[in-house]
Amino acid sequence: MSDCHDCGIAKTAPALGVVPPPKATVQRLVAIVGPPNSGKSTLFNRLTGLRQKVANFPGVTVEHHLGKAHLPGHHDVDLIDLPGVYSLQPRSEDERVTFDVLNGKKAGLRAPDAVVVVLDSTNLSRHLPLVASILSLRLPTFVVLNMADDLRQRGGSVDVESLANELGVPVALISANTGEGVSSVLRFLTGGIAIPKPVELPVLNDLPACRQWARRVSDESGYNRPAPPVWTRRLDGIFLHPVWGPLVFLLVVGAVFQTIFTGARPLMEAVQAGIGNSGQWLRGVMPDNVLRSLLIDGIWSGVGAVIVFLPQILLLFLFIAVLEDSGYLARAALIADRTMARAGLQGKSFIPLLSAYACAVPAIMATRTIESKRDRIATILVAPFMTCSARLPVYTLIIAAFVPDKPFIGPFVYTRAAAMMGLYVLGFAAAVFTARVLKSSILKSERTPFVLEMPAYRMPTWNSIGLRLLDRTKAFLKRAGTVILGVSVILWVLCSVPMVDGHAPPIEQSLAGTLGRTIEPLIKPLGFNWKIGIGLITSLAAREVIVGTLGTIYGMEPDRDAAGLQAALHRDLTFGGALALLVFFAFSMQCMSTLAVVRRETGGWKWPAIQFTYMGVMAYICSFVVNRIWG
Amino acid sequence: MQLSVKDGAAGLSARTLADLRDNEEAMLDHIELPSDFALRLMELGFLPGHAVAAAHTAPGGDPRVFRVDGGEIALRRETARHIFLRKH
Numbered sequence: 001m002s003d004c005h006d007c008g009i010a011k012t013a014p015a016l017g018v019v020p021p022p023k024a025t026v027q028r029l030v031a032i033v034g035p036p037n038s039g040k041s042t043l044f045n046r047l048t049g050l051r052q053k054v055a056n057f058p059g060v061t062v063e064h065h066l067g068k069a070h071l072p073g074h075h076d077v078d079l080i081d082l083p084g085v086y087s088l089q090p091r092s093e094d095e096r097v098t099f100d101v102l103n104g105k106k107a108g109l110r111a112p113d114a115v116v117v118v119l120d121s122t123n124l125s126r127h128l129p130l131v132a133s134i135l136s137l138r139l140p141t142f143v144v145l146n147m148a149d150d151l152r153q154r155g156g157s158v159d160v161e162s163l164a165n166e167l168g169v170p171v172a173l174i175s176a177n178t179g180e181g182v183s184s185v186l187r188f189l190t191g192g193i194a195i196p197k198p199v200e201l202p203v204l205n206d207l208p209a210c211r212q213w214a215r216r217v218s219d220e221s222g223y224n225r226p227a228p229p230v231w232t233r234r235l236d237g238i239f240l241h242p243v244w245g246p247l248v249f250l251l252v253v254g255a256v257f258q259t260i261f262t263g264a265r266p267l268m269e270a271v272q273a274g275i276g277n278s279g280q281w282l283r284g285v286m287p288d289n290v291l292r293s294l295l296i297d298g299i300w301s302g303v304g305a306v307i308v309f310l311p312q313i314l315l316l317f318l319f320i321a322v323l324e325d326s327g328y329l330a331r332a333a334l335i336a337d338r339t340m341a342r343a344g345l346q347g348k349s350f351i352p353l354l355s356a357y358a359c360a361v362p363a364i365m366a367t368r369t370i371e372s373k374r375d376r377i378a379t380i381l382v383a384p385f386m387t388c389s390a391r392l393p394v395y396t397l398i399i400a401a402f403v404p405d406k407p408f409i410g411p412f413v414y415t416r417a418a419a420m421m422g423l424y425v426l427g428f429a430a431a432v433f434t435a436r437v438l439k440s441s442i443l444k445s446e447r448t449p450f451v452l453e454m455p456a457y458r459m460p461t462w463n464s465i466g467l468r469l470l471d472r473t474k475a476f477l478k479r480a481g482t483v484i485l486g487v488s489v490i491l492w493v494l495c496s497v498p499m500v501d502g503h504a505p506p507i508e509q510s511l512a513g514t515l516g517r518t519i520e521p522l523i524k525p526l527g528f529n530w531k532i533g534i535g536l537i538t539s540l541a542a543r544e545v546i547v548g549t550l551g552t553i554y555g556m557e558p559d560r561d562a563a564g565l566q567a568a569l570h571r572d573l574t575f576g577g578a579l580a581l582l583v584f585f586a587f588s589m590q591c592m593s594t595l596a597v598v599r600r601e602t603g604g605w606k607w608p609a610i611q612f613t614y615m616g617v618m619a620y621i622c623s624f625v626v627n628r629i630w631g
Numbered sequence: 632m633q634l635s636v637k638d639g640a641a642g643l644s645a646r647t648l649a650d651l652r653d654n655e656e657a658m659l660d661h662i663e664l665p666s667d668f669a670l671r672l673m674e675l676g677f678l679p680g681h682a683v684a685a686a687h688t689a690p691g692g693d694p695r696v697f698r699v700d701g702g703e704i705a706l707r708r709e710t711a712r713h714i715f716l717r718k719h
Contacts, residue, residue, distance in 0.1 A: 126674075126700050126701065240687040337689060450694060452704070453705075
């Protein structure tokens with residue numbers, strides 16, 4: 001670390017015990033710690049790139065991210081991204097996890113060899129006290145002052161060299177967003193790391209004393225507070241305006257849905273054409289036997305029908321990522337807080353519920369930050385009502401088949417996008433209603449306070465958004481390759497037996513058909529026939545499986561026509577039945593992964609059973625009513 | 632900072648964060664909330680003697696964003712009522 005003047009890293013005097021770089025067999029483990037919103041994850045993503053995985057240690061309360069930093073000419077370094085904390089006083093569960101990991105008390109994980117503390121350089125007085133707690137651990141430490149670009153732009157400055165002297169550890173000013181100074185972090189990760197020099201630390205559980213210490217340290221190191229973020233205030237003047245605020249909110253949401261519908265179409269059509277053509281080609285080159293039927297009629301039409309929706313799901317995630325990274329999501333949470341309060345839920349429930357728009361599984365894990373057990377269970381129970389991305393293929397398929405595309409709200413939002421928005425609102429309303437019922441009956445408790453930090457607005461970077469989209473693609477394809485593939489194969493078998501003269505029977509006479517017709521009396525009142533019934537059974541595994549299932553069923557039909565799923569669906573559903581099917585999918589709990597995670601998080605089958613039954617009954621009754629009215 | 636600091640006993644009429652007008656700045660005195668939550672607020676900068684200002688309000692009037700210690704924190708009115716201000 002001698003030639004680093006250009007990258008803002010400061011040297012420290014020769015330290016006490018210099019730890020030599022680790023031996024080839026043991027990889028160094030470095031923990032990344034920092035307050036919320038300091039850019040830990042951005043740095044983590046920069047350092048690890050694609051070499052990361054989401055790890056979920058059994059029995060702990062928060063998700064960690066593990067990854068590897070790869071440096072040419074060095075051994076990889078294992079990195080662990082810890083939840084954001086302001087101190088190491090283990091009060092809440094997040095803090096306990098961070099505390100345990102740093103102290104080597106976490107089961108299944110050894111103590112880290114070094115710590116990288118990431119602070120927001122634009123707000124040192126609030127973020128420095130954490131360094132005092134970390135230094136008291138006596139682990140090799142590197143202090144990273146992030147958001148150097150923001151600091152400079154807003155006229156702030158800090159003398160890195162004197163701060164390093166004050167803290168007794170190396171300090172670097174970086175910008176994880178632009179990549180500035182990140183090389184200094186890499187050098188720390190691979191170089192000889194030193195135990196911090198002893199410096200005077202405040203009494204750690206005396207907050208005012210910690211603040212005074214932080215103030216003294218930042219004064220000594222010539223810290224110049226940056227000017228307030230002018231643009232953030234200007235933007236908040238609009239986004240939190242009593243009239244414009246909600247209007248912008250609705251406009252943003254409307255634009256998102258419209259784009260999801262129309263913007264993804266060309267890509268989806270291309271994917272569909274690719275799958276269709278390759279299927280035709282395979283049909284031509286393969287001999288007419290059972291294998292060809294399994295591959296094309298079972299797998300190709302089943303898995304293919306779901307894969308078509310990948311562009312749409314990615315577009316949804318692109319929007320979520322942009323809203324999240326820009327800082328707008330915190331404002332949306334603020335606007336929505338009154339509604340949450342009316343439902344008896346606290347502000348902390350909002351973030352899990354928002355992430356449930358992507359998937360209920362991480363949302364349910366995110367409820368671990370809620371201290372009140374009753375609030376936590378209430379949030380877990382309502383999270384699956386939020387419209388997760390697995391519902392998107394189902395909704396799109398049915399809406400595209402049954403709702404004509406006409407301008408609806410002005411020339412911008414069309415009826416299909418509006419219908420989709422309506423379904424999202426329906427899910428949210430069901431969640432709020434259920435929370436209200438739960439919180440005024442079996443899960444009654446005192447209201448818990450709401451505290452939400454408003455981060456400064458920031459330009460999202462392609463780097464971080466790209467990584468997340470890639471992650472999503474992997475997760476989606478993995479699901480297509482496991483659950484959906486598995487169900488497609490089983491379904492193909494069920495559709496192919498009992499064989500008639502060595503050929504698959506007419507689908508009504510197959511085992512799958514028999515199953516569907518067995519439950520038909522039960523679902524007839526909802527406007528569904530036996531084919532939809534088969535889809536309802538298979539989609540118990542995961543919601544989007546019904547799309548694959550219908551793909552397989554229609555694929556097995558001899559009079560399959562080229563217009564595809566939508567046209568085929570038109571023969572089997574009335575308008576009322578289609579609406580009922582949408583409502584059924586909005587409310588019912590068709591997701592094994594969610595049930596499994598609820599069982600794990602609540603420690604038993606009681607709550608998942610209640611949830612499954614409640615959601616199922618609600619779905620049945622509402623679909624029945626809808627089919628009655630419009631059927 | 633420019634306000635004078637007095638350690639007078641807070642009477643019943645003591646003002647709280649909830650009484651702040653738009654853009655009004657004041658000095659924090661003490662928090663009357665369960666200690667876990669009070670500590671969390673202190674970590675975020677709600678410390679005795681620190682300046683606090685009322686900023687944007689969510690449409691509908693609640694919650695409200697407060698500027699404290701270089702950051703912006705949103706609190707509900709029911710919480711703000713328990714954070715007391717120093718008298719001028």
